[in-house]
Amino acid sequence: MTTHQQFEADHTSGLYTKRALTIVRGQGATLWDSEGKAYIDCVGGQGAGNLGHANPAVIRAIAEQAGAVISVPEMFYNDKRAALMEKLLSIAPPGMRYTYFSNSGAESVEAAFKFARVKSGKRQIIATVRGFHGRTMGALSATWEKKYREPFEPLVPDFTHVPYNDLAALEAAMSDQTAAVILEVIQGEGGVRPGTAEFLQGAQALCRKHGAFLILDEVQTGFGRTGAMFACEHFGLEPDILCLAKSIAGGLPMGAVLFNERVGKMPPGVHGSTFGGNPLASAASLAAIGYIQSEGLVDRAAELGAWFVERLSRIQSPLIREVRGKGLMVGVELKQKSAPYLQALMNQHQVLALPAGMNVLRFLPPLVIEQSDLARVGDAVEAVLTRPAVSTTVEGTE
Numbered sequence: 001m002t003t004h005q006q007f008e009a010d011h012t013s014g015l016y017t018k019r020a021l022t023i024v025r026g027q028g029a030t031l032w033d034s035e036g037k038a039y040i041d042c043v044g045g046q047g048a049g050n051l052g053h054a055n056p057a058v059i060r061a062i063a064e065q066a067g068a069v070i071s072v073p074e075m076f077y078n079d080k081r082a083a084l085m086e087k088l089l090s091i092a093p094p095g096m097r098y099t100y101f102s103n104s105g106a107e108s109v110e111a112a113f114k115f116a117r118v119k120s121g122k123r124q125i126i127a128t129v130r131g132f133h134g135r136t137m138g139a140l141s142a143t144w145e146k147k148y149r150e151p152f153e154p155l156v157p158d159f160t161h162v163p164y165n166d167l168a169a170l171e172a173a174m175s176d177q178t179a180a181v182i183l184e185v186i187q188g189e190g191g192v193r194p195g196t197a198e199f200l201q202g203a204q205a206l207c208r209k210h211g212a213f214l215i216l217d218e219v220q221t222g223f224g225r226t227g228a229m230f231a232c233e234h235f236g237l238e239p240d241i242l243c244l245a246k247s248i249a250g251g252l253p254m255g256a257v258l259f260n261e262r263v264g265k266m267p268p269g270v271h272g273s274t275f276g277g278n279p280l281a282s283a284a285s286l287a288a289i290g291y292i293q294s295e296g297l298v299d300r301a302a303e304l305g306a307w308f309v310e311r312l313s314r315i316q317s318p319l320i321r322e323v324r325g326k327g328l329m330v331g332v333e334l335k336q337k338s339a340p341y342l343q344a345l346m347n348q349h350q351v352l353a354l355p356a357g358m359n360v361l362r363f364l365p366p367l368v369i370e371q372s373d374l375a376r377v378g379d380a381v382e383a384v385l386t387r388p389a390v391s392t393t394v395e396g397t398e
């Protein structure tokens with residue numbers, strides 16, 4: 001361990017299991033450690049990195065806006081915020097009309113629940129088994145994973161979980177007391193599990209039938225990741241409330257909630273955020289979305305992702321249960337724990353990837369990644385999954 005690593009290890013909150021790597025610089029889909037060693041980035045800032053590192057458009061927007069004005073509360077109007085609202089609504093699913101800005105995914109989900117309750121006058125919120133929506137108390141109430149939830153109970157009342165992709169179970173759980181249903185279009189942390197058209201479209205129909213709001217959590221799937229600007233486009237969904245964050249502002253912290261006329265404008269004062277909609281993040285977001293559009297990153301994600309899934313599917317390994325994904329959101333489900341293989345990818349092949357659940361390798365590369373780099377990732381995955389006894393060659397776990 002270096003002295004910097006030792007200090008951080010000694011004084012960090014303790015919440016994060018760390019990898020023994022100090023990242024000091026990035027460019028596109030490459031990250032460099034403090035020794036100057038290069039890594040291919042398939043962590044992608046855990047989903048915040050769709051634009052790649054040191055993106056020129058984002059750099060320029062941040063620098064220019066920092067010199068103009070950084071912080072303007074929403075009690076005032078601001079040119080960059082207004083321009084971003086217009087941009088977001090122009091790319092959003094049909095019907096979106098209003099925008100609320102937050103600073104993270106969990107904050108977007110919190111706001112969505114408050115909006116749903118205040119506007120429906122009802123309390124029940126239905127989420128899904130293996131769903132992940134963040135770790136603040138409200139978002140956590142919708143999150144499934146027991147290890148995240150149990151130490152903090154009692155959580156917010158009137159949350160129910162139904163199995164994902166089980167329309168009959170959702171139908172049975174819903175009633176005229178349901179305020180909202182919250183869904184990921186592809187479950188991310190839960191293991192890169194795509195929703196079926198039957199389930200997602202059926203859920204939307206049930207929401208309409210019961211006068212409940214459909215909340216889509218596209219915090220991870222948004223901004224081109226799945227080969228559509230938003231994953232709901234693959235299914236023609238029209239959510240009432242759309243939660244966004246992660247890649248919204250080219251890597252700067254920001255979140256947004258878009259909502260439609262069925263939800264309607266909020267009463268003044270029922271929610272708010274000091275940093276929400278600040279001009280710095282707004283300018284970064286405008287530049288990021290503009291870059292995604294002008295560089296065709298949505299189509300690029302679709303094409304490269306299809307190629308990558310096909311490459312991974314050709315790996316002959318008894319360790320693999322399934323390769324799945326959409327666009328550049330890709331998971332390899334193993335028959336055993338993924339942690340030793342993630343370590344081997346990093347230590348032996350300079351490839352950084354993520355877990356999803358216990359036994360899925362997750363790849364969220366920047367959408368600007370070169371195909372040659374993805375090919376190297378494919379070769380590396382093949383090497384670690386076909387070489388026997390990998391777990392004896394690595395130290396530590398994720």
Ligand SMILES: *Cc1c(COP(=O)(O)O)cnc(C)c1O
Nearest residue numbers: 104105106132133134188219220
């Ligand atoms: C990451 C994530 C969140 C939480 O976002 P934070 O910015 O970490 O609070 C919520 N929902 C989904 C689907 C996510 O992937």
